[in-house]
Amino acid sequence: MNVEQQIIAVLAEQAMLDPSDITTDQPLAALGIDSLGLVETIFALEEAFDITIPFNANEPLAQSMDLSSVDALISAVQILLAKKAA
């Protein structure tokens, strides 16, 4: 599995959907992932990729990374993986 497929697998497990039902242009809210679900998703991605995703649930507008959609999550994880490799 590549990074994108792995992320979609994490989201599918969280949202109780089939991975094939998730498209990269979807906002997380459209997958039924609420604020608590987002915190759990971030934890699962951190564990899967051994990265730390900056996120404070109190400052949704002041996050340093956009985590609002599948696309945004994929690019955030890719940026953090590149930083880790550097």
Place this chain on the structure above:
Amino acid sequence: MRRVVITGAGTVNPLAQDVDATYAAFAEGRCAIGTLDIRDLDRLSVKIGAQVKGWHPEQHFSRQTLPLLDRFAQFTLVSARQAIAQSGLQFDGALADRSGVVLGTAGGGLNTTDDTYRSVYAEGKNRVHPFVVPKLMHNAGASHVSIEFNLRGPSFVVSSACASSNHAMALAFQMVRSGAAEVMLTGGAEAMLSFGGIKAWEGLRVMSQEACRPFCLTRSGMVQGEGAAVFVFEDYEHARNRGAEILAEVAGAGMSSDASDIVMPSTEGATRAIGLALRDAGLAPEDVGYINAHGTGTAANDKSETAAIRTAFGAAAERVLVSSTKSMHGHLIGGTGAVELLACLMALRQGIIAPTVGYQRPDADCDLNVVPNMARQAKVTAVVSNAFAFGGLNAVLALRGM
């Protein structure tokens, strides 16, 4: 029904280790939040909290007693000693049998749990100290108070996360009011500032890494604190007949459950608890001069609590003073309502309203009179103290001046 009054108060908290010095800290708007001094801090992303500094348990407890006392029980016992000394009560005979202890705590002996897990899991030890169980149990603090002061009536501990103390005090109030007890020691304690205690909160992503700024636009979450406060709740006639100094009347309590979400607060549930407390106390919203808010500094609580106060108070919400002292002593979790009741007593007795410190910019969603940064003088005759817990459990107390 009997009337219930407070005849003693004691505390150990991050601001001070007695009531008068805590009042002084509230009045000057001092903040006890700073960099934590705990083991493995480098492995935490949340590095701030409000610790009880300069705490020397050996000054308060003997070599024989200390191995039985987790930090939360130490805070509890010292607070109880102060409260009972102020009340002037001695518990023997029939009074002892009709007096008890109801305290709140969310984590109980969490430092003991943390240290012991570390020794058996991380350090591979196969032997633990013989007193681990009596030290970590949630009721340890209440039991030690009962033992030290010969309180032989109903004693137990209430655990409802951040509302534990308020639930405990609400029950103590009801027990004295109903005649089930003559005197109740009540309040709560917490000592959760251990590696595991902070790591758990860190996971939820609701903690601030810089400050606790309740009701402020730039608020960035909770900051944990630790400590205790204990009060003597006494039947009014009993207190009057013995000529006791009465600090305030516990006028009413309101409790409700959101029955909705495990972490997100419900405005409706909070509104009901506030309304029930006012009705129980026979107070109209305009009678209340000060509300000690739950005010955690999270995005969700402060917005929801503002809406609840507005709904419960109606037009009176425009002028009632509201502050969150968590901005100074942090969130004492299960002990928080107890320490916050001190700000209520200060308002009633000294006419000084403790401020919400760290306040930078107004938030349109939190548009109450939040007493920003500087204490204020105001004559108030009735006050309300809010506590809203994870799990949707709410407990609100109402006090009246005497």
